[in-house]
Amino acid sequence: MSVVEIEKKGPSDHELAQKSAGGDGEAFEQLYRRHFRRVYALCLRMLGDPTQAEDLTQDVFVNLFNKIGSFRGESAFTTWLHRMTVNQVLMFFRKASTRSELTTDEGETPVQIVRGTENPNAMPVVDRISLERAIAQLPPGYRTVFILHDVEGHDHEEIARILEVSQGTSKSQLHKARLKLRTLLRQQTAAA
Amino acid sequence: MDCAKSLELLSEFRDGFLADADRVLVSAHLALCPPCMGISADLDSIVTAAAAFLSPDGIAFPDETVMWARVSIKRTVH
Numbered sequence: 001m002s003v004v005e006i007e008k009k010g011p012s013d014h015e016l017a018q019k020s021a022g023g024d025g026e027a028f029e030q031l032y033r034r035h036f037r038r039v040y041a042l043c044l045r046m047l048g049d050p051t052q053a054e055d056l057t058q059d060v061f062v063n064l065f066n067k068i069g070s071f072r073g074e075s076a077f078t079t080w081l082h083r084m085t086v087n088q089v090l091m092f093f094r095k096a097s098t099r100s101e102l103t104t105d106e107g108e109t110p111v112q113i114v115r116g117t118e119n120p121n122a123m124p125v126v127d128r129i130s131l132e133r134a135i136a137q138l139p140p141g142y143r144t145v146f147i148l149h150d151v152e153g154h155d156h157e158e159i160a161r162i163l164e165v166s167q168g169t170s171k172s173q174l175h176k177a178r179l180k181l182r183t184l185l186r187q188q189t190a191a192a
Numbered sequence: 193m194d195c196a197k198s199l200e201l202l203s204e205f206r207d208g209f210l211a212d213a214d215r216v217l218v219s220a221h222l223a224l225c226p227p228c229m230g231i232s233a234d235l236d237s238i239v240t241a242a243a244a245f246l247s248p249d250g251i252a253f254p255d256e257t258v259m260w261a262r263v264s265i266k267r268t269v270h
Contacts, residue, residue: 033256036253036259041251041253050252054259057259062263126237131238132245132250150242153243175200179231179235
């Protein structure tokens, strides 16, 4: 049974959140089971590491439990939880003192275009495993913007709001992320 | 338009964010420059693959019940 079907048959997320806020543990468990996979998948995409994704998923739901009373239903529960998850991952990046590329370009190798050396043909079809591997190698700042825009489908206005950066920064990070991915994917192809 | 400028604008070009004047210039450059056209095609492939990445297929999810136990334990400790 899909999550949508469960939601149709059972109480809404908002109702479960209200019950959870009132101390109903079963309601909170229902919310967890409904959204666990979505949260884990987002953590995994942003972190690129299953163990870290498990830890962060755990942290997200503990945080959710502590803050569930502040959900007023003004936005969809999934949107609210999504933002909470992204913030949790960003906090993890900051705590780990991971170098963020949101403010600096240092250390990035510019793409060189030398006439006659580029293959004019498009890359072979990018398969999921190659892309997953390449995304995992992106610097955290690039990876975050790429996941939010190209995978999750957020626009730059939303990303700027979530990450508290300018839209220009979001666009710039996305472009650099794509170029970096291209380099990584080509390296994978060459090494194969 | 030269290659460096074209490269700088490629993502905004493919995402439809460029003003008309720049869009025409990038488009004209790509038509004449196979290397830049190659990069543009690569970016298209990446973006197309990324959109399909949202599907949970292929993700090895951890055991839901074990994870729930972890969440519950941590809540109790806190």
